[in-house]
Amino acid sequence: MRAKNVITLDGGAHTGKSTAAQRLAARLNWDWVSTGAFYRGLARVADAAGISPDNEAALVDLIRSKEFRVVLTPEATRFEYQGRDLTGEIFTPRVGDLTPRISRLAGVRAGLLQAQRDLIKGRQGLIVEGRDCGTVVFPDAVLKFWFIVADEAAGARWAKSHNTTVAEAVEHIRERNRRDVERATAQMKPASDAITIDTSDLNSEGVVSLLMQKCHEARLLAARPLGE
Ligand code: C5P
Numbered sequence: 001m002r003a004k005n006v007i008t009l010d011g012g013a014h015t016g017k018s019t020a021a022q023r024l025a026a027r028l029n030w031d032w033v034s035t036g037a038f039y040r041g042l043a044r045v046a047d048a049a050g051i052s053p054d055n056e057a058a059l060v061d062l063i064r065s066k067e068f069r070v071v072l073t074p075e076a077t078r079f080e081y082q083g084r085d086l087t088g089e090i091f092t093p094r095v096g097d098l099t100p101r102i103s104r105l106a107g108v109r110a111g112l113l114q115a116q117r118d119l120i121k122g123r124q125g126l127i128v129e130g131r132d133c134g135t136v137v138f139p140d141a142v143l144k145f146w147f148i149v150a151d152e153a154a155g156a157r158w159a160k161s162h163n164t165t166v167a168e169a170v171e172h173i174r175e176r177n178r179r180d181v182e183r184a185t186a187q188m189k190p191a192s193d194a195i196t197i198d199t200s201d202l203n204s205e206g207v208v209s210l211l212m213q214k215c216h217e218a219r220l221l222a223a224r225p226l227g228e
Pocket of ligand 1: 013034035036037039040099100101103104129130132176180
């Protein structure tokens with residue numbers, strides 16, 4: 001039985017998943033979540049507490065303390081710890097480096113899984129974006145997308161916003177993805193029933209139009225006119 005109100009978007013860094021998830025959710029009047037916020041938030045809290053990213057037991061204790069909250073808004077997935085909004089602090093280069101080191105740990109992934117699944121409770125529908133959403137978190141999602149992008153296209157976008165060369169940007173993105181692909185648990189890979197979306201030659205509006213078209217083809221939105 002498919003979860004009719006869950007769509008997953010998985011793929012590597014800088015493939016355009018977050019923007020697409022946000023826009024698709026707005027079109028469908030559903031909510032969306034970036035599951036990366038769970039891992040980034042945990043990395044940020046552990047770092048501030050002096051917990052090593054290799055200390056699985058301490059990280060699992062941190063999760064079990066249930067002092068964090070992931071809050072869904074139309075603009076962003078927010079992360080709070082002990083009532084403090086840390087969203088502005090989870091996208092620093094330091095947290096970006098620490099996050100794949102903690103997300104590779106099986107205990108961390110198992111600890112965060114139920115909280116991610118619980119996000120659907122009480123919602124009309126949910127777009128879930130990350131690395132393992134269609135394979136592990138919501139394997140029964142009604143529609144699954146796998147985002148890819150040519151290295152050069154992703155590098156050019158990243159270089160522009162980070163004031164660096166395309167070659168450096170490509171290297172940075174490859175290294176980020178390498179760690180998520182090679183880890184032992186919940187490797188980044190497409191679900192066998194995922195539809196591949198190549199964003200290399202599309203702007204964000206083009207991507208969301210394509211996703212809407214796939215939703216219609218899957219008869220998910222039978223009652224809605226295309227493009228609404
Ligand atoms: O998507 P975002 O860049 O915020 O993800 C940051 C990191 O969090 C990824 O590089 C990956 O290590 C981890 N992550 C994950 N599984 C997910 C989402 C994110 O392992 N579903």
